[in-house]
Amino acid sequence: MTTSEFHILLSLADGARHGYAIMREVELRSAGQVKLGPGTLYGAIQRMLESGWIEETEDSEEGERRRYYMLTAEGRQAVSEEAARLQQMVKLAQSKKILPARG
């Protein structure tokens, strides 16, 4: 799982969003650290659609039809496994005194 995929999946954790909303959410949650461009975003979306991690719904907003994306059960499973893996890495770094142990 790439970093952008991880961020996109996280941004969909609390409900379906359209493309621009995903970009904004990722940027906001990472405090401006991760800025997804449209190319990276839709490249990742296409791959994750093929892996069945997300699915597409259509909805209209201000009279325009837009594509919304939402997490599937598999996607939720995948992102939680990735989060757990990252947590393991953090613990490892702490045990090696690379990171200060917090709480």
Add this chain to the structure above:
Amino acid sequence: MSRHDRLYRKLLHILPAHFRESYEDEMTRAFAEVRRRDGASGTWLHTIPDLAFSAIQTHGQALREDLRYAARKIAQSPGMLLLVALTFGAGIGTNIALFSMVDALLFRPLAVAEADTLVSIQRGPGTREPTSYFDYRDLRDRNVTFSQLAATFTFPALVSASTEHRRMCSLVTGNYFVTAGVLPLLGRGIGKEDDETNAAVAVLSHALWQSEFQSDPRVLGRTVLLNDRKFTIVGVTGPEFTGTHQPMLTEIYVPLSMHSVFIPGVRETEATRDQRWLVPFGRLKAGVSAAQAEANLNAIEAQIQSEHPELGDSEEKRIDRALHVTPTGGVRVPHLRQAIRRGATFMMAVTFLLVLLASVNVTGILLARASARTREIALRLSLGASRRRILRELLAESALFGLAGAVAGLVIAYVSIDALNHLQAPMQGAWRIVFDARIDHRVLTYTLGVALLSSLLFGLTPALRAMRIDPNEILKEGTAGSQGSRSGNRMRRGIVVAQFTLSVALLAILGLFLRSLNNLYRADPGFETARQSFVYLVQTNEASTFPRFYGELKRNAEALPGVLSVSLSTNPPVRLGNYSRQRVESATGQSLDAQTVFADGDHFVTNGIALLRGSTFPGNETRPVVIVNQALARALWPGGDAIGQRLRIGGRADHEVIGVAADSKYASLAEDPQPFFYQPLDASRSGNRIGVTVRTAVAPASITPRLANIVRRLDPTVDVNRSGTYAEAIDQAIWPTRMAARNLAGFSALGLILAISGLFGLMAHFAEQRRHEAGLRIALGATQWQILRLFLMRGISLAAWGIGTGTALSLLAARAVKGFLSGVSPTDPATYAGVAATLLAVALLAAWIPARRAARIDPIATLRHQ
């Protein structure tokens, strides 16, 4: 939508179509929203790299998918994969093998440190002349562009260790190994002090160390005999360094100052700067180009000329003494490189014809495959697959076919490279060609390039044809394109024509070569070759001892059992191309350049050269006499009698013509009669080189070693430069042509097999398609014979087109092979007629079987089937 958004939408075209079509609306909208929030410039700054990155990623993914799909498709028909791989592999394999050889000979840097800063230095207009020792010394000491400037002279010497053989030996300056940047495997290289103190030391090549000293690690300090003189072994080179006379293998290195042991006469003449024997090479200083070094050396050369007025200062002389610096990627001999490049270019061109022919064949196979898949493609198109997608899949398929062929080709090349590495020219015993052809990253890159280019070549036609499929028509019709493939048939006809065109070119080249080889074999050299044996000697003693030595030599040779006659000359006739040239003038002032030899009175009888008029040299000439050949007599005294005429040689005294000898060959077996004259041999004046020819009643090969023995017994210091029977020497002279013809015969056989197999396939395909027509015609009353003739004529008219085109193109390109032929014109009508007849016969055969099948069709069954 602002102009920014419209621009972004346009830029999205760098993404793969199917991806873009799915997401361009969404992406443009996302871009617009970001732009409204962040401003145009900031958004662009962020977007361009994003777009570039995702383009690479999505294209890569699409390519992987295409290849995966293509691989699945190909795996469904393994038979076709095998057929394509073998057909294309056969074509490309020979090409790869030859390229690996050319690479080893010409392009791969030598196994020396920083080969790119090593250059060869040559003198004269032909860039092939060596230089004198004094010139070398001045160039070395005065230049500012070389960090090292070394020189070498390579020649065959008699090396005696566990066996005794003539081997290539390099006399080297003390800085030779430093300049080349070569570190010995054992011991040390030849050093400065060796050269200065005339030290009798030698460095062995790895090959010599292995063969003569069984790779003994304690070889240092042992001795080896070179021309019967003891040399102490001080080093052994590594296996990768084969000397600076590539592609000839150098087997032993000794200091230049020891030259007197090997090359008599240099000492007397070394004071003159016209004694050109050293080949200099140098290492450029950092940042200096070959052109700068050349300018520097020529400036020094101008100084030398002003300091030495005796060199003369004519324009001719200046051109003659000009220096040329060639970056050779090491130190190779430029004129050898030129010869190799010429031959290699030619052979590469021929193998490219093979690759083309194989590609045309594969096109035929893929076309058949595409037409069998017409329905499948039509179905997919009607179900909404994009044409672009299908085109990509088809091209991916042909790329995979190409790669499969390349793999097969590499296997074929791997096998044949082994044979190439053992190519051994039967030149003077000491010369051994070494090169290490192998499949390395350079050859692999080349192979990949050729394979992909060819697969584009053979994939494009079937793919583009598939693009024109109209799904409605195909699906409605229900048959796999039996009527709707008129354009396909046109392409197939085109392929048959192309195959014949290429086959004509290949066979014509082979035919011309075989004829010229035949000419060489059958050419009458004008002297006998069946019963002659010779030795060619280089004297090392004072010139005053020559007459006695030569006299004893002749008497001893005459006493050998089986010897009928013996003659001495400055050059035995079989050493073609080694005569000197002189200007001669008749009493009426007519003059011409002629080749000449000094020979004794037995020369004509011993060599079997007919004396047409007059008599031979009496042996005790009291006045200047000369014998001329027919060509010279005809040129100077046309219609008259040459006997008794005066001939002025080199502007000196007049000579009386006492005989006219039959023309023979002097420079090459392929030449037309050349003017030539014989002067009586005067041992005290003839120089230090002499040839002894014997005419025998027994097998001449049995006499050769005895002749050499006599020489060694009379004077062990005399160098037997070359020996053998005349028949052997002639064989060696035509070896290059023979080898080329052998390779070409292989290539052409392969080409013919490719052409025949392609033709059979295509003819069968045509006949199959025309079953219906044949059935109809028979039903309407056509006889079997009429059907047979109809089908045969179609095949033959295609072949005739191809043969016509091929002949026309070959005749246009024929001049390119002129230099490789002897005694046959590159537009030789008999050769082209033979090629055309062969190919017509092939076409007839290929058309016959399907035609007969068509003629036997049961019309009822065919028509009912429709």
